[in-house]
Amino acid sequence: MASAKEAVRLASRLCQEVQRQLSAEERVDKKDDSPVTVADYGAQVVVAWTLQRADPSTRLSMVAEEDSTELRTPAGRPMLDRITALVNSVVAAAAPGEVLSPEQVLDIIDLGASQGGPSGRHWVLDPIDGTRGFVGMRQYSVCLGMLQDGEVVLGVLGCPNLPQGPVGDDDGATGSAQRLSGDADVGCLFFSERGQGAWVEPLQNAGDAAPAQVRVAEVTEGAEARFMESVESRHSSHSINAALARELGVVRPPLRMDSQVKYGLLSRGCGTIFMRFPPATYKEKIWDHAAGFVIVEEAGGRVTDAAGVRLDFSKGRFLALDRGIIAAPPALHEKLVAAAAKVAPKA
Ligand SMILES: Nc1ncnc2c1ncn2[C@@H]1O[C@H](COP(=O)(O)O)[C@@H](OP(=O)(O)O)[C@H]1O
Numbered sequence: 001m002a003s004a005k006e007a008v009r010l011a012s013r014l015c016q017e018v019q020r021q022l023s024a025e026e027r028v029d030k031k032d033d034s035p036v037t038v039a040d041y042g043a044q045v046v047v048a049w050t051l052q053r054a055d056p057s058t059r060l061s062m063v064a065e066e067d068s069t070e071l072r073t074p075a076g077r078p079m080l081d082r083i084t085a086l087v088n089s090v091v092a093a094a095a096p097g098e099v100l101s102p103e104q105v106l107d108i109i110d111l112g113a114s115q116g117g118p119s120g121r122h123w124v125l126d127p128i129d130g131t132r133g134f135v136g137m138r139q140y141s142v143c144l145g146m147l148q149d150g151e152v153v154l155g156v157l158g159c160p161n162l163p164q165g166p167v168g169d170d171d172g173a174t175g176s177a178q179r180l181s182g183d184a185d186v187g188c189l190f191f192s193e194r195g196q197g198a199w200v201e202p203l204q205n206a207g208d209a210a211p212a213q214v215r216v217a218e219v220t221e222g223a224e225a226r227f228m229e230s231v232e233s234r235h236s237s238h239s240i241n242a243a244l245a246r247e248l249g250v251v252r253p254p255l256r257m258d259s260q261v262k263y264g265l266l267s268r269g270c271g272t273i274f275m276r277f278p279p280a281t282y283k284e285k286i287w288d289h290a291a292g293f294v295i296v297e298e299a300g301g302r303v304t305d306a307a308g309v310r311l312d313f314s315k316g317r318f319l320a321l322d323r324g325i326i327a328a329p330p331a332l333h334e335k336l337v338a339a340a341a342k343v344a345p346k347a
C-alpha cells in the first residue's frame with residue numbers, strides 16, 4: 001500500500017504542474033476521439049516506475065490506459081521529449097542521480113499492456129481519469145487498483161482538485177481547477193485495502209493529518225439523496241439519470257464531476273448516488289472503475305451494473321456490463337435497480 005500511495009502522490013504532483021501550464025500543443029486526440037496529454041503519459045510512467053522500483057525482482061504486470069504507439073512516430077517525438085523531461089523532474093526528486101532516457105520512458109509506458117484476467121496479480125492504472133476535465137480546468141483523478149486472482153484488493157485515488165471539506169454544486173464546473181488548486185484544504189487521497197475499510201487523507205503534506213475512515217451516507221430515501229454524474233453527456237446519458245432520479249423522488253440537482261472523484265465523494269457520503277449510462281455500443285474499461293470500486297465497497301456501498309450484478313474485473317481489460325453502472329448505499333441501490341428495470345429496461 002505504501003508504494004501505491006507514493007506512486008499516486010508523485011503522479012498527482014506531475015499532473016498538477018502540467019494543469020497549471022497546460023497548452024494546446026500538449027494534447028493530442030486519440031483514434032477514439034478522446035484527448036491525451038503529456039500528463040497522462042507522464043503520470044503512467046511515474047506510477048509504473050515507482051511500483052517497479054519498490055519490487056525490482058518481479059516484472060510488473062499492469063493494465064493501464066495509455067500505450068506508446070503515437071510517441072514512437074516522428075510526429076510524436078517532441079511530445080516524448082517533453083514527457084521525458086517532466087518525468088525526470090519527478091524522478092530526480094524521488095531518486096537523486098537517476099535519469100530516464102526517452103527509450104526507457106517508452107518501454108515503461110508499455111508495461112501497461114497487460115491483459116489482466118482471472119489469475120495472478122495485476123496493477124490497474126488510469127493515469128488521468130477525466131482527461132476532458134483535466135484540459136477543461138475541472139476535476140480529474142489518478143486511479144490505481146490492484147487485482148489479485150480477478151478481485152480488486154486495493155485501490156488508491158488521487159484527486160488533486162477535490163476539496164477536503166464540503167463540495168459545492170459548482171466545484172466540478174469549468175474553471176473550478178483555477179479556483180480550487182493551491183488551497184491548503186484541497187486535494188484528497190482515498191485508499192482502501194480489501195477488508196480494511198476505506199480511508200482518506202490530504203493528497204499533499206500527508207502526515208499533517210491522520211487518515212480518516214470514510215463511510216457512505218446513511219440515506220435510504222431519494223428525497224434526501226444527492227446524485228452524481230459525468231460532466232460529459234457523451235460519457236453518460238444525463239437524461240436516463242434524470243429519469244431514474246425522478247423515479248426515486250430525488251429533488252436536489254445533480255452534482256456533475258469528471259472522473260472517479262465521484263466514487264471518492266460517494267465513499268465519504270458527500271454524494272449519495274453515482275449513475276453512469278454510456279452509449280449502448282461503448283465498452284467500459286476496468287481502469288475507469290477498479291480503484292473507486294473497492295473504495296466504495298469498503299465504505300459500505302454497492303457498485304453494480306444496471307441489473308444489480310456486482311462488477312467483475314476478471315474478464316480482461318474491459319467490463320461486461322448490463323446497460324450501465326449504479327453505485328449507492330445498499331437501501332438506495334436496491335431502489336435504483338428496481339427503477340432502472342422500469343425506466344431504462346434492457347433493450
Ligand atoms: N463515449 C464514451 N462513453 C462512455 N465513456 C467514455 C466515452 N468516451 C470516453 N469515455 C470514458 O469516460 C472516462 C471519463 O469519465 P467521466 O465522464 O466520469 O469523467 C474517460 O476516461 P479518461 O478520461 O481516462 O479517458 C473514458 O474512459
Ligand SMILES: [Mg+2]
Binds near residue numbers: 034065131
Ligand atoms: Mg483517456
Ligand SMILES: [Mg+2]
Binds near residue numbers: 126128129130287288
Ligand atoms: Mg478514465
Ligand SMILES: [Mg+2]
Binds near residue numbers: 065126127130131
Ligand atoms: Mg485516463
